[in-house]
Amino acid sequence: MNPKYALFIWSSYGLALAVVLWNAFAPHFRRNELRKRLSEAADQAGEEE
């Protein structure tokens, strides 16, 4: 096998790592953002009352 194809194998694993990390962390960041938005909205509602 052409040695340059080793790059293809490692690229596949690198890409898989990127997909796994994105899938693992995107919901985590979204959750933090949601919590922040909702707690700010709750604080604002409390101040208005």
Add this chain to the structure above:
Amino acid sequence: MWTWFHQLASPPTFYRFAEVLAPWLFGAAALLIGGGVYAGLFLAPPDYQQGDAFRIIYIHVPAAALSLSIYVAMAVAGAIALIWRMKLAEVGVVAAAPVGASFTVLALTTGMLWGKPTWGAYWVWDARLTSELVLLFLYAGVIGLNQAYSDPRAGARACAWLALVGVVNVPIVHYSVTWWNSLHQGSSILSVEGMRNPKISGDMLWPLLLSLAGFYLFFGAVWLRRMQNEVLWRERNARWAQETVAA
């Protein structure tokens, strides 16, 4: 059993259930994927024809299997959402689509990287590759359709219809290598014949099974997490959601 199932369909119960289950699924998935990938890269022997290029199988096959399974899961959730109008099933459809799309991109890209050393071409307009590309467009359609609606329930119902109509593509992807002359190889393990009489050596098979199991558990964990976020946003005015945010 049915009582438990009905309780689980309630958003706060589901949220708490997912909160407990997701970390266990993530942990088990990390162990299985780590073990499968390590064994695939360092323990499995090279293929007698493809050499080391075959090692892409430990990423490509789980990604391709997930791309199909996630779409089927979306169609099942879509049917439940349309027939019984269950909110959690609507959430399940829209939460699964980005995950499915990401694994379809991974399957297509790793397939191209595998195709070059084995076929001599990154891409051919073969039935398997083309139908998998159509699957990616279907995922993109579901994601776009969901974002096009301002009413999340109406958006989720539209996505459920698209998931149901689009599921016809799944058997086309799976059986494309049998129905048409294809450059892509036939099923090695994901068929009844393949399970009875595996066409792959045991040394190469067990890391693949580990990796497959790990990726499926990983999808389960990510799906639960995404569904939790969607449920929290939709239920943001409910008391339980405000208490969860405040905690």
